[in-house]
Amino acid sequence: MHTNRIFNFNPGPAALPLSVLEEIQSSFLDFAGTGMSITEISHRSKWFDEIVNDAIDRTRRLLKLSNDYHVLFLQGGASLQFGMIPMNFLPDGRSADYINTGTWSAKAIKEVEILKKSVRVIASSEDKNFSYIPEDIQVSPGSVYVHLTSNNTIKGTQWSEFPETSGVPLIADMSSDFMSRPFDPKAFGVIYAGAQKNIGPAGVCMVILRDDLLKRVPDDLPSMLKYTTFASTNSMYNTPPQRKLSTPAIPLFS
């Protein structure tokens, strides 16, 4: 029956392991003996707390995250992060550094420009059609963060060693290679990744955020656009995308 499984290498969601899909399927009408589908249980229930906390614990263990990092689940994908990062961490009158290694970096840069905030592109491989990763990265004086895209699927480039930023928070969109290789999370202030490529189905975006950065979040952002809202509620300020945090996401890497 499953000998003809097709793997999608087109844009959007990627394949999930068959065992993961089968586990979702078999428990779909009765999650953990609740008599309810996971799509039906309350996000204020102990069952759902366990799902979220298990996903967080596995993430912490796999990435060897220290306690000063939050593991958050947001909606809107990396595309919403492109806006939220500058809204939360780039005050007017300050500037952030971006490294442009392709389509997704360029989209992240564009969102800062849309917000009329100050962005410096401190390195780019656009001169050779994004065919390489820039070296000798120099952080600008006064930069509030440095943003990069860890892997560029369209051009086939990937950072092997991440730049040293002398204490300026490094922020990475890891959507397309998150959890596909070991890396040192301590180098980063924020890591974000839309789940659909590597860790689960579309509709949830994992954000790993160092605690001290929460102090930078301004008050005048809508609640759903502040990282503090998610950090203070274990990502359950409102009803989360409930099917997306289920165990299937994580056995991939354990």
Added chain:
Amino acid sequence: MHTNRIFNFNPGPAALPLSVLEEIQSSFLDFAGTGMSITEISHRSKWFDEIVNDAIDRTRRLLKLSNDYHVLFLQGGASLQFGMIPMNFLPDGRSADYINTGTWSAKAIKEVEILKKSVRVIASSEDKNFSYIPEDIQVSPGSVYVHLTSNNTIKGTQWSEFPETSGVPLIADMSSDFMSRPFDPKAFGVIYAGAQKNIGPAGVCMVILRDDLLKRVPDDLPSMLKYTTFASTNSMYNTPPQRKLSTPAIPLFS
């Protein structure tokens, strides 16, 4: 096997019909003969286009929507709409009218205040613990829209007739009673509803928006926070919450 099904009346997601859950379950490993789960197919595929367009067509038919309304699917729930509505439709220097009939109205009002925009609460039932729906609503001169919550689950009140706003766009959070009764959509500029109560699982929010309002959307909002982005891409600017738009959402009402 399914005689012990439990219905969740707690906060968050509500029950889905068993036939809907069974359809999801049976097609979960092989959606429409694709050899892929719906969680795996590309959102740029004809299969997914059909899912989205079918959900839109059913919505149009059930609500008797005219062609000047867009049917959009966003993430972030009604809580993100509380912020997006004023970000998109309430320019600085103007004012919007809100009607306060309970917890969710108050949350919507609070998000306008967070944005430091001007909100007028033109009617409220707070004086009697939100036990009634205010009557004789008077729209403020110059108001750019009027916002209300169509149903208040916590206090058990519901609008039976919606107020006449003399051409000022009426915006309604219908999360808890959307598609549970007939109503005239022509009275509204925007209707939004988190799916998880009435039309499907958590993780998608339906937004029905009258076309002329798109002209009011400012340029300087992040792409994922502009309604124009979703209207111009049939809600597929980025990877959508793919399991949430599947047929299960709609057979409830057809």
